[in-house]
Amino acid sequence: MIGKQIKGTGFQGCLNYVLGKKDAALIGGTMCGQTTEELATEFAIARQLRPSLKVAVFHATLSVDRTEKLEDSEKNDQRWLAIAANYMKAMDFDNSQYAVVKHSDTDHDHVHIVASRIRLDGGVVDDSWDYYRSQETIRQLEQNYNLETVTPSWETDKRAPTTGEHRYLQSKGDKSVRVQLQDIIDEVTLDNPSMPEFVEQLQQQGVEVQVGLTRTGFSKGISYNLYGVALSGTQLGKAYTFSGLQKHRGISYDQQRDNALIEALMQPQHLAITPGEAEENELELPPSKLTETALTTPATANELELPPSELTATASTTPATANELESPLSELAVTAPLTPATANELELSLSELAVTALTTPATANELELQLSILPERNENQWTRVRSHLATDYSLPLELLDKLHSHSWLYADHSENAVFTGRTLDGEVCEAFILDERGNWTTTHSLPSEAAFWVATTGEIERAVIACNPIEALSILLIELENNPNNSATELTTIYIGIERASQLPTQFLQELDSVLIALAEDSNLAQNALALLTNAEVVSPQSSWNDIWIQLIEREQRSHKQNNQQHKQQIPNIELD
Numbered sequence: 001m002i003g004k005q006i007k008g009t010g011f012q013g014c015l016n017y018v019l020g021k022k023d024a025a026l027i028g029g030t031m032c033g034q035t036t037e038e039l040a041t042e043f044a045i046a047r048q049l050r051p052s053l054k055v056a057v058f059h060a061t062l063s064v065d066r067t068e069k070l071e072d073s074e075k076n077d078q079r080w081l082a083i084a085a086n087y088m089k090a091m092d093f094d095n096s097q098y099a100v101v102k103h104s105d106t107d108h109d110h111v112h113i114v115a116s117r118i119r120l121d122g123g124v125v126d127d128s129w130d131y132y133r134s135q136e137t138i139r140q141l142e143q144n145y146n147l148e149t150v151t152p153s154w155e156t157d158k159r160a161p162t163t164g165e166h167r168y169l170q171s172k173g174d175k176s177v178r179v180q181l182q183d184i185i186d187e188v189t190l191d192n193p194s195m196p197e198f199v200e201q202l203q204q205q206g207v208e209v210q211v212g213l214t215r216t217g218f219s220k221g222i223s224y225n226l227y228g229v230a231l232s233g234t235q236l237g238k239a240y241t242f243s244g245l246q247k248h249r250g251i252s253y254d255q256q257r258d259n260a261l262i263e264a265l266m267q268p269q270h271l272a273i274t275p276g277e278a279e280e281n282e283l284e285l286p287p288s289k290l291t292e293t294a295l296t297t298p299a300t301a302n303e304l305e306l307p308p309s310e311l312t313a314t315a316s317t318t319p320a321t322a323n324e325l326e327s328p329l330s331e332l333a334v335t336a337p338l339t340p341a342t343a344n345e346l347e348l349s350l351s352e353l354a355v356t357a358l359t360t361p362a363t364a365n366e367l368e369l370q371l372s373i374l375p376e377r378n379e380n381q382w383t384r385v386r387s388h389l390a391t392d393y394s395l396p397l398e399l400l401d402k403l404h405s406h407s408w409l410y411a412d413h414s415e416n417a418v419f420t421g422r423t424l425d426g427e428v429c430e431a432f433i434l435d436e437r438g439n440w441t442t443t444h445s446l447p448s449e450a451a452f453w454v455a456t457t458g459e460i461e462r463a464v465i466a467c468n469p470i471e472a473l474s475i476l477l478i479e480l481e482n483n484p485n486n487s488a489t490e491l492t493t494i495y496i497g498i499e500r501a502s503q504l505p506t507q508f509l510q511e512l513d514s515v516l517i518a519l520a521e522d523s524n525l526a527q528n529a530l531a532l533l534t535n536a537e538v539v540s541p542q543s544s545w546n547d548i549w550i551q552l553i554e555r556e557q558r559s560h561k562q563n564n565q566q567h568k569q570q571i572p573n574i575e576l577d
Contacts, residue, residue, distance in 0.1 A: 393470055430503075453494055463512055471497060501525060
């Protein structure tokens, strides 16, 4: 059996969560009320015995393995009531108010117990060492009711308590704010809510949540604030980041469905009320439940589907052999490139491309800043620059045209290729300039997290970092070439080209499960990036990723020529978000 306990300040929010579930059923306890409002009123009356006590709420969850649920529903409820009564007596709540609510919306049969720490005789239940007492009580209940000991999944994907937290627990018998946040999130995610439901339920439990969303709909991370202590998802553990909540906690998230509601929940009127306000509200009549209004979600810009290829890479200090060109990216390495493919050999199907206009226009200030940063564009030189990139770097014409249509690649008066550097919000703050001899220069005004980047369709779960835009695009193309049928993969990827590690959107990247630094491991850039991203792995090519891409194309062309077939490079639709 798994047991969790959480202490809080507001009964109303806790009851709203526990009884607000679709399949929630109040099966017993020591109270007369049958609804959220009635129970909150009872708790508020008893709370007047100790009006100065802030942390008056005790919320426990008891869960058994899916195989141990009794088929007879009535007998199952009676067993739960007996277990709950024994548990509460062992925890010294036998003279306190509590309600037992059963949830049936997960595989694991479980109950929630909402109790008051204020005893009916005016005393207060001592919460010292309650974590240890709860664990000992659960072990005894497992023996009494012949239940299996179950290790909760969250124990394997949360950050372990620090030495200081262990000492604090041993000396005070209480848990740190970080551990309390982990417990609350574990509790809220038991029922696999949607992301907006998750945020709202945390707010009801007194936790302030901040979700960073870019203008293009990407999540830049999630952070939590309890008792004035703010912690990021990464600080709690990989299961508590924005992507980790979906992968490890079963939270559902749909960008178009959820983003508008998440942003609405971030507004001041939806933020968690302070403990003082909670007490004042509960000493009066309980507030009525809020009614939610439907929110429409605007369509996202540039929804050009790109099924990416999957990159399975491990940290590597020794480059792979030259003949492993069909292996995953981490195993690829090449010798010097052969003769580059000509522009004619890169004939592509333009009919497969569909480019939509950007939905967020630049402001006047942004346009003024961009004009001061970016070299002046010259459309008369674009054909020449386009041909140069296709011939010397074997970049597909479709891809070049798509970048150009978004103004993320253009030609200047000196016949240079200009790649724009953007923040994740889409603000242009920098330019990467490539001349005809292959030399790179950059132009930027102020330090910012602006880099060249393209992303494949979906919520970003993985990032690949390269040393310039050509390298980033080459890795994208290599992955597509090595992926059979160009089918989509599980991990949606952002490909980033940088000159300096300070250009990296560090907080966003720390939230991802997979970050690959595709740079020479002994380079300063790789070491600086690794210092910022301790969760990253280094994948070192022997020459350059563009060399690998060129050799892959030439090998494919030779194969088609031997079979008397005309090679036509197929590049699927790419979302440039």
